[in-house]
Amino acid sequence: MQSFSDTIESLKIALQAIKANKARGLLTTLGIIIGIVAVVTTMTAANGLENSFKESISVLGSDVLYVSRTPWVHSGRWFEFRNRQNLTLKEADKLKIQLKKAVAVNPLTETRRSIKYRSRVIDDVSIVGTTDKHIVVSSGVPDYGRFLNHYDVEYKHFVCVIGSEVKKRLFETVDPINKKMKVGRYDFRVVGVMEQQGGAGMFGGPNFDMQIYIPITSFMKAFGGRDRDFDFVVKAPSTEALPDFEYELVGEMRKIRKLKPTDKDDFSINQMSTLVAAYNNVMGVVVMIGLLITGVSLFVGGIGVMNIMFVSVTERTREIGIRKAIGAKRRTILTQFLFESSVICLLGGLAGVILSFGVTALINSTVMPASISIPIVIVALAISVLVGVFSGIIPAYRASRLNPIEALRYE
Amino acid sequence: MAFEIDNIFKTYQMGGVEVPALRGVSLKVDKNEYIAIMGPSGSGKSTLMNIIGCLDIPTSGHYFLEGEDVSTLKDDQLAVIRNKRIGFVFQTFNLIPRSNIFHNVELPLIYSGLPASRRRKLAEEAIEKVGLSDRIKHKPNELSGGQRQRVAIARALVNNPSIILADEPTGNLDSATGEEIMGIFDQLHKAGNTIILVTHEHDIAEHAHRVVKLKDGLVESDEIVRNGRYAEALQDA
Numbered sequence A: 001m002q003s004f005s006d007t008i009e010s011l012k013i014a015l016q017a018i019k020a021n022k023a024r025g026l027l028t029t030l031g032i033i034i035g036i037v038a039v040v041t042t043m044t045a046a047n048g049l050e051n052s053f054k055e056s057i058s059v060l061g062s063d064v065l066y067v068s069r070t071p072w073v074h075s076g077r078w079f080e081f082r083n084r085q086n087l088t089l090k091e092a093d094k095l096k097i098q099l100k101k102a103v104a105v106n107p108l109t110e111t112r113r114s115i116k117y118r119s120r121v122i123d124d125v126s127i128v129g130t131t132d133k134h135i136v137v138s139s140g141v142p143d144y145g146r147f148l149n150h151y152d153v154e155y156k157h158f159v160c161v162i163g164s165e166v167k168k169r170l171f172e173t174v175d176p177i178n179k180k181m182k183v184g185r186y187d188f189r190v191v192g193v194m195e196q197q198g199g200a201g202m203f204g205g206p207n208f209d210m211q212i213y214i215p216i217t218s219f220m221k222a223f224g225g226r227d228r229d230f231d232f233v234v235k236a237p238s239t240e241a242l243p244d245f246e247y248e249l250v251g252e253m254r255k256i257r258k259l260k261p262t263d264k265d266d267f268s269i270n271q272m273s274t275l276v277a278a279y280n281n282v283m284g285v286v287v288m289i290g291l292l293i294t295g296v297s298l299f300v301g302g303i304g305v306m307n308i309m310f311v312s313v314t315e316r317t318r319e320i321g322i323r324k325a326i327g328a329k330r331r332t333i334l335t336q337f338l339f340e341s342s343v344i345c346l347l348g349g350l351a352g353v354i355l356s357f358g359v360t361a362l363i364n365s366t367v368m369p370a371s372i373s374i375p376i377v378i379v380a381l382a383i384s385v386l387v388g389v390f391s392g393i394i395p396a397y398r399a400s401r402l403n404p405i406e407a408l409r410y411e
Numbered sequence B: 001m002a003f004e005i006d007n008i009f010k011t012y013q014m015g016g017v018e019v020p021a022l023r024g025v026s027l028k029v030d031k032n033e034y035i036a037i038m039g040p041s042g043s044g045k046s047t048l049m050n051i052i053g054c055l056d057i058p059t060s061g062h063y064f065l066e067g068e069d070v071s072t073l074k075d076d077q078l079a080v081i082r083n084k085r086i087g088f089v090f091q092t093f094n095l096i097p098r099s100n101i102f103h104n105v106e107l108p109l110i111y112s113g114l115p116a117s118r119r120r121k122l123a124e125e126a127i128e129k130v131g132l133s134d135r136i137k138h139k140p141n142e143l144s145g146g147q148r149q150r151v152a153i154a155r156a157l158v159n160n161p162s163i164i165l166a167d168e169p170t171g172n173l174d175s176a177t178g179e180e181i182m183g184i185f186d187q188l189h190k191a192g193n194t195i196i197l198v199t200h201e202h203d204i205a206e207h208a209h210r211v212v213k214l215k216d217g218l219v220e221s222d223e224i225v226r227n228g229r230y231a232e233a234l235q236d237a
């Protein structure tokens, strides 16, 4: 068994050796640094994505089903759906009556238009035609002002409720309530501002804070409704009832569409879990790429460190001989060099972690909210030490087996 | 009895050729003997010293260190013996250049697992014995050759070994400095240590009370030196 003082000695020697060869150590750790930056950034990005995703998905609600013409997630099978009929407002009304269990049925449609307030213009903003039921089926609520009410829908009022980011970018410090703004060519009066919901549309999904809600009736008057396709947002009595509820929903929709029992559905039911699956795919790819980069750079870095360790062992052959001659055991020599390679890699890992904080700050200010967590740092440092041990083991083993007489004779 | 070697052979392999370095050497050494090993270059002196010092093992034959057969021990077991029971002094000092004097002398104690306070005491005592207490923080390259060899001696005796071995300890020193170093060995001998040294010089060998001469890997002569400076010491023994 190796004594404590012996281990401390090994550590001291290792630190001394590293101090004596700073430049060399720095160069060899480059691969480790890149690898650690890659792994930390990957994990942080994955975390960030997951958070934003969960946030945006929670807005959709877990007890809500979407009836749409096509599925949200389909891998290039669009031709299967191209002959499907658009969903109409009439069908929405029928569904409302027939599906008694539904807490709410809310038809939705969307278009993109420029918006304008005074001289400020924002292009290509998502304009959503909806009803007063919108706040029943989604978790968004007005921050101030009010949401659309059923009079707005019934009497086709040209009023709108704007997302928090629209407010910020179009109105800045002005109070938008009762101000007239242009949506496309039409004047709409702002009646409310939605609470911030987060979840920047990472996967091409909607950024709710950049949307504008108007009554679906005014929508059709302004932007046309004849060939428009609608989504029906249908709220189930509870999340637990969702499977049975979906079954009934499909049944009612088939009745409305007058499908024969042998016909396939000519509409699609979407829900949050469909998105989750898609998200997991994207996530898998992101993580795979990150881990690939990590693996390659750590491997290359590890080879570099191994190389340096061979050099270090050769340079110190005589010293190894001296130490063995006065009683150092194999294990003592082994530990000494393992410490050296581990500390080199740990320093590389630390540098990598510090760099990662910079990279994360960059991501944070550009792409999405992200922050490095303590467990990620610990994992990263553990990985770098592990690489150190692996890349040091062969040189260290070789050093530990040196014959003391030959080592002492080495010039 | 300090140790006994019995019919030891050592053969080196050099590119398929066998080089016999020792060809049946036997030697009995009592406690507190002071022996000089002499002989022409290549006669096997260093080979013999390395085997006695457990740095190497014989090809055949037996080596009993204080009664225990150590000729068949494994690497790590030999390391323990070198650490606790052998003090080796080399011609080229073999100090660790980056470490200061204190640390160099302390090192064997670290490898034997002594606590720091005990190490400090023993190392300081050993350094005191070789008269370098004022240089304790210096690095080896800040010392003269004679001083470096004193450090090496302090390191050799810090673990209170059974035998102190010195392979041409004065070989790299001028004769005055060599004499100083021999003075230290004389004192260690007086204090009861068993000392074996290799030398080419008769002046140095004269310090010993027994001279073993090697030739071609064999003991050529082994005699008590009655006319040496230490004849009286010998008579006491």
Ligand SMILES: Nc1ncnc2c1ncn2[C@@H]1O[C@H](COP(=O)(O)OP(=O)(O)OP(=O)(O)O)[C@@H](O)[C@H]1O
Pocket (backbone or CB within 6 Å): B012, B013, B014, B019, B020, B021, B039, B040, B041, B042, B043, B044, B045, B046, B047, B048
């Ligand atoms: N590692 C080795 N490999 C091959 N041959 C060796 C090795 N070490 C020693 N020898 C040979 O063994 C013989 C004895 O060598 P040794 O070093 O013991 O001699 P020595 O008496 O110490 O000589 P010197 O006075 O020059 O130091 C020599 O012929 C030498 O060449």
Ligand SMILES: [Mg+2]
Pocket (backbone or CB within 6 Å): B045, B046, B047, B167
């Ligand atoms: Mg020799």
